[in-house]
Amino acid sequence: GESVGLHLPTLSVQEGDNSIINCAYSNSASDYFIWYKQESGKGPQFIIDIRSNMDKRQGQRVTVLLNKTVKHLSLQIAATQPGDSAVYFCAERVGVRRALTFGSGTRLQVQP
């Protein structure tokens, strides 16, 4: 069945370093992907999205890479800051079905 998972449950980086969070998905029919950031006690917050007809998309300090061949998604955060500390989720969607399927999350810890 469908599944979206993450390789690393916890990632610890030094402030100022770049962070890379990875996600594997199994549904080759997924055509839309989103990264969310969730801080403690809050709902998920949209970071960046990408459609399946793209392999890279950049935002402010963040880049999402999509490799459909190996069904892999990554989130790169440049110059990681303490405020980036949170749990990051990837999510996928298939076609007209609007509901998102979420991965289990990676906790990013930024050391000052």
Place this chain on the structure above:
Amino acid sequence: GAGVSQSPSNKVTEKGKDVELRCDPISGHTALYWYRQSLGQGLEFLIYFQGNSAPDKSGLPSDRFSAERTGGSVSTLTIQRTQQEDSAVYLCASSSPGQGFEDNEQFFGPGTRLTVL
């Protein structure tokens, strides 16, 4: 402007009791979603409302779960005869009408933490 709000923020109930969780979406958002997040886990889709269309209930885990959306705005998620495994954070999200293929961004509320004793 106001975001998605949910109430109560915390709910403690006894096994077997019914609970109602409320979601107020962002004004003008026609799409509304309920998700459930168990401790340390990702979000699990429960139900989706879009305008006057029939809701997508494919994520509801059992017939003890139901939801309604009145007047295309406020939504209530009801869990009957609660069980301990129902303990989780219940998150609501809303989005504005999609432009063709894509929905616009889903905005999440802070969630309701449900604890079933």
